[in-house]
Amino acid sequence: MQVGRVGDAGGVPTETVAGTAGLRDFLHGLPGVDQVGVEERAKRLATRSIKTSAKAQAIDAAIAMVDLTTLEGADTPGKVRALCAKALRPDPDDPKVPRVAAVCVYSDLVGVAVEALEGSDVKVASVATSFPSGRAPLAAKLADTRAAVEAGADEIDMVIDRGAFLAGDYGKVFDEIAAVKEACGDAHLKVILETGELVTYDNVRRASWLAMRAGADFIKTSTGKVSPAATLPVTLVMLEAVRDFRAATGRQVGVKPAGGIRTTKDAIRYLVLVNETAGPDWLTPQWFRIGASSLLNDLLMQRRKLADCVYQGPDYFTVD
């Protein structure tokens, strides 16, 4: 299936965008997404059967790609410390289980996470820019971002202004992402598109390109607060976008589906999707992440099931 040909638009250099009109022309010049084709392809790839040793490898790969997340109003320093302990040693009974990629918290709890993870290679990610709605003045969003970076966050998960995007004000969205990127300094910037609110796959493709051209290091599907969150077809469209973006500009951008991925089966389906769409270059924690909380326990349960040949129960894994 030939989807995602970028055509002439791919030749536009990323650094120069000639005003809102040029950006609009570029985004609307992107080829439309074949909705039926994308959904069928995602469904087809989801039927791949991954068993035994391949499954064991996939589980370990998925664990290493998890952004272990807690984004609740009720988050406490204690809960964040417990989560960090789990990130460092997902299964206390088995030191061979890899560490997760990052811990993702609200910006005011970054300090707690940084302290708990000190000396390890587990990154601290912070949501910022008035997550999850993104409805705040730019100055507040930038202050939010700077505070998180100063507290030691390695990665910033920002949300785009969906209202502006849907109203067609692409310039505003672009400028905000660029400003936040600047405020990030050395920290990696993940841009949350909140695909559940973008309505169409065409919009997802446009938002992906918009975010990548504005300087995103990662594009992320969702906040997890809106349903539907991450889905396979949406992730497929985004993976095509990063693949085509690298072909056009030479810069590689990561992808992070988040929200609603709860089972090992789901996670493995995403890995298949990455391999078949963007390619194996993306199959590392540096370029692909899974935002999740309950997924990790299911991965651990499946891992132990493979080792012990006994179905596991949630009673024997930590509650988080």
Place this chain on the structure above:
Amino acid sequence: MSEAGGVGGRPPTGSMSEAGGVGGRPTEKMSEQRLAVRKTYKLFIGGAFPRSESGRTYPVNAPEGRFLANASQASRKDVRDAVGAARKAFGGWSGRTPYNRGQILYRVAEMLEGRHAQFVDELRAAGLGGNAAAREVDAAVDRWVWYAGWADKLGAVAGSANPVAGPYFNFSTPEPTGVVGVVAPDSPLLGLVSVVAPVIVSGNTCVVVASEPAPLPAVTLAEVLATSDLPGGVVNILTGRRAELAPWLASHLDVNALDLAGVPDEQVGPLEEAAAGNLKRVLRPTGDDWTGDQGTRRLTAFLETKTVWHPVGV
């Protein structure tokens, strides 16, 4: 080909009966024949009737060897799905008031009674004599009603107010154990009812491996359960090979107890060993006479006692 035409109800034509030569039967009779609408015997998981994940079936024969039907042959993954469904249903079912559970179980008995004739037919097919089959169905309905009555009495009988040397009101109440794996005995209806009802009346949920040689009444019982307000997942019924399914049930760490009523003696030991992995409660086969008085043994086998110290007079 000609037979299909005749059975399909097309108007019989002279040319057809000539060309087809349908065993010389008169065409008049042919037009009255119907295609048999046979029941597909499937599993019962989470309130739905899926086929086995493995796609397998096995033939079920009457004792004299006559073919009765194909039943689903469940796999370990069906066990996994059934345990998941039972776990999901546990919170809601155990949280109901005992009175409500009793009402629902009584409703099950009403539905059983409504299918009396169907069960008699199935038990006859499974080898019981006419009167014996009817008596067995009567006994099964009565057994279910008897256990239904225990729902709101169990707390009083199995619980207690305990005298203690201190200013405390101390009492013990029985609580359900959780998900119970049940290997049903070969008595296809009465035995099945006698092991399922006592497990769920106290608030447990269960995964039942039906009798291997006579699983058909179990599937019909599932239809009764599905139409009587019992929440999906409280009872899950699998048909298939005991020797294949029971070990997965015994080793599953999300199963809290095991009733081995239908397990042959030589397999009890290995299953108990597997069940020890997470300290399951195990009820060994008791050689029960299912027609006799049951007592409370099966009710109390799957209970946990919770004792509360409540300060008084302070």
